[in-house]
Amino acid sequence: MAEPRGKGKDSPELRTFGAEVRRLREAAGLNQTALAALVHVSRAYVSHVERGKTRCRFDFANRLDGALRANGEIIQAWNELLETIKSTKYATYFVNFPKVELTAGLIRVYETHIVNGLFQTEAYAGAILKNPDDTASRMGRQKQVMCSPMPKIFVVLEESVLLRQVGTVEVMREQLDYLLDLSRRDGIRVQILPPVYVEEARAAFAIATQSDRSEAAYIVNATEGVTSASAEDLASLNETFASLQAEALNVRDSRALIRKVIEERWT
Structure with a gap:
């Protein structure tokens, strides 16, 4: 599946996804360096994802989910991110x-x-x-x-x-x-x-x-x-x-x- 598109980087949606990754990483007792080694990327890339500075692809979200034993929570968060950024803006009376x-x-x-x-x-x-x-x-x-x-x-x-x-x-x-x-x-x-x-x-x-x-x-x-x-x-x-x-x-x-x-x- 392709990388999500349609929203600029450093959006609230990306930061929400990144915060969920950070929460699950900390719950697993891992620092960014240890997680990066598990999923074969640089520590800086993990940091960018957690801070909402970059839009990761589904395959990376899937690797994160497995490495953190998140039981699908990261995949669900990625899918929610994808659905949210399909729209061009928040609906006036429907904001989470x-x-x-x-x-x-x-x-x-x-x-x-x-x-x-x-x-x-x-x-x-x-x-x-x-x-x-x-x-x-x-x-x-x-x-x-x-x-x-x-x-x-x-x-x-x-x-x-x-x-x-x-x-x-x-x-x-x-x-x-x-x-x-x-x-x-x-x-x-x-x-x-x-x-x-x-x-x-x-x-x-x-x-x-x-x-x-x-x-x-x-x-x-x-x-x-x-x-x-x-x-x-x-x-x-x-x-x-x-x-x-x-x-x-x-x-x-x-x-x-x-x-x-x-x-x-x-x-």
């Missing part, structure tokens, strides 16, 4: 947000009721999801998104989220301690929104921005989330996020408020 998020260089999040999934502790996530398999899946996704090179992540969190009990008091204390820790990491900015009215903000949402500046959004509604790459939706959400950041506490004051809530409510 988790895949777009995985390859984003910038993620912006507004949360109204709970801590965002990327920042949840396992205990906090477990109290929300109930199902252990769903919790494990969320933890795995966190690891994928937060691995190097990690995207910049800006979060505006409503103050009520800090006060709303999810699980036990111990679960809440651990969650807010973890939020504090994350807020000190390079590339992560956490701001708390006081109980003020921001006219444009009507629901939680996330925006994932790629290195080529293309964007997709995930918008929470009453029953399920809606994913959109509509220019109109994204323009509105970008404006809303700017308004939220303007009304939110700055990063230092946000940390101080989180510490205060931990001491006064969750200790």
Whole structure:
């Protein structure tokens, strides 16, 4: 089968495929040099595939699958890549947000009721999801998104989220301690929104921005989330996020408020 064509190199789709190869390689306990030796290519070529810098052929994907004992997972990922790049662009209301998020260089999040999934502790996530398999899946996704090179992540969190009990008091204390820790990491900015009215903000949402500046959004509604790459939706959400950041506490004051809530409510 021929090499996939139709999308430029270094696309979100290629980076998604590369991230899956990297995940399976690391799960197999191999570095890039060892994998390269198994499939008879240079380490640089393996690196280019994992970083989404080149489009590998099906026969190479097949060799990777065998070398990593991936049981068809790499072949499935390659086939999904092929199907995706057959289209010329994302459908306006049919974007796979988790895949777009995985390859984003910038993620912006507004949360109204709970801590965002990327920042949840396992205990906090477990109290929300109930199902252990769903919790494990969320933890795995966190690891994928937060691995190097990690995207910049800006979060505006409503103050009520800090006060709303999810699980036990111990679960809440651990969650807010973890939020504090994350807020000190390079590339992560956490701001708390006081109980003020921001006219444009009507629901939680996330925006994932790629290195080529293309964007997709995930918008929470009453029953399920809606994913959109509509220019109109994204323009509105970008404006809303700017308004939220303007009304939110700055990063230092946000940390101080989180510490205060931990001491006064969750200790």
